[in-house]
Amino acid sequence: MAEILVEPIEQYALGQKKKGKTLFSKVGVVGCGKEGQNIARIASWHGMEVVFIELNEEKITSALDNIGKELDSRIENWGLTVSEKRAIMSRIKGSTDFNDLADCDFVIEAIRADEKTGVRSIDARKEVFRKVEAVVARDAIIATNATTIVVTELASELQFRERCASLHFFVTSPEARIIEVVKGLYTSDEVYERVCTFVKLINRDVIPVEESAGIVSVRLYVTLLNEACATLMEGVATMRDIDKTMEIGLGMRLGPFKAADVIGLDKVVRWMENLHEEFGNQKFAPSPLVRRLVRAKRLGSHVGVGFYRYDQEGNILDDETILSKKA
Template identity: 60%
Template sequence: MSSEVLYEAIEDFGLIKKEKSKTLFSKIGIVGCGIVGQNFARVASFYGIEVVFIEVSEEKIREAYRNIGKVLDQRIEHWGLTSGEKRAILSRIKGSLDYKDLAGCDFVVEAIRAVDRGGKLKERKAIFKQIEQVVDEDCIIATNSTTIVITELASELVHRERCVSIHFLIASSEAKMVEVVKGLYTSEEAYAKVCKFVQLINRKVIPVEESAGLIAVRMFVVMLNEACEMLMEGISSIEHIDETMRIGFGMRLSPFAMADKMGLDKIVRWMDNIYNEFGDVRYKPSPYIKRLVRAKQLGEVTGKGFYEYDEEGNRIVQTDAKC
């Protein structure tokens, strides 16, 4: 007489069945890990959130890790971080070439580098569609673009109501604020979740109505254009115009220094997009900025813009013989 062995899952005999609960914003994704993406990843990871970022090559992934590590090393040097905390932060950040690794994210931010409005609008729309194919229906999809409105980007998605626009400032990576924008399709639930995330990373929510340039960029480009106008009129030097705003108005980063940090080519694209949207000459890029961009003097990234910089990105201070 043969005996048959039966195998049954022990879980079926449990007295209480519970689904494993998932903490909101336990994992976020970033598409494009340039300066914006790196700051975003570093800050989110600092607050215990798992981060996966998507890049186009292994070289770009390694570059992102190196740059994040450099910023963390600077924090250690200034007693703002320990070596153990640095290791913990980096352990929560993963780079990938595959969009499938975004599966399980609660929040995905598109932060690719812009080139021109037409080409990048199509590319961003394609990225949104790729994200939607791999994430759950309740995952928030956002863009960090300031001059392309979220309604336009989300218009071809199936679940357009979960799309939001945010602006995570890069000129001052520790700026304690994030602009949050609701599009025409954005649901109240999705908007509230994004606001909760911003608070979770210890930033102030700045609500903004959908508009090209939002608050920060629109105000900044007008100020920079006026600074360039005074420079071309010979009213004062780059250094003294900056000092007036930094010392006189308490700006942590003054106009020309801030522009160099952001990248002059990026600023020209911002200005062109806002000018095309509103048609106001205030937003048209100054000839002085365009001249620097044509000469590939883009700011810190190239070692020269309004100011000159060494290999470590530190500004080379010129001695003023007149004063």
């Protein structure tokens, strides 16, 4: 009788001990407000496991609900299926414990502004970087989704500064197929290339940007908004016609006033103040018109009123704008 050959099959096992780990198989997000939700949804959409950190269970539930609602909109308008939504949501988990980031190979800081002061503190963001470094592996990348804050400053107190980089997801157009990627003073070439690989894996084009407060998008946008406000205050044209001119005449997806409402006027003011402090150029100082609306707590579409008024679905209500009403 012929001898039966027995081949060990352990090497083919799919158990956790044997299963290989692919690049960016798990991504961490610290802070899951509007920006963090956008990052989590996009990464999960492209097959990555995501864990996000929030302050409490209430914020975790709110973030997951908002991501679910955004996906429901994709089902209605973009052809996403219910089963695809379930698969995307199954890859997103929320936690209050930084230790749950331990096996992430890429963590992005996207913390909210302080609810009382409206400021995203540099010290708070540095603390996030320190907490992340304390739990992740040596080769894990730590990044910030920043615009006016330079990553070199955030990384300056870490043990392995070369692992840090910066990238900017666009909130005015979540499906914009570009991401600005910034290489800081300490960022290694290898880490920068890996961040660029991540951007390509989520089907975005890399816009390489030298480290500068405001990068490209914010520096140009706030200058445009200030000039639009000056044009409006001079009575050159109405707000709607200024937006219409930029949208139809110059092909912008949103005019400067509509874009400000989507971004949030309080956030726009912080951008302007940071750039004004950094460069000392008056063109970056917030327009009195923007300041007036922020003081009145008319912060944009997310609160129902900014430059325009909005219904519960986020649609501009009518031809009457907030500036035609008494504050």
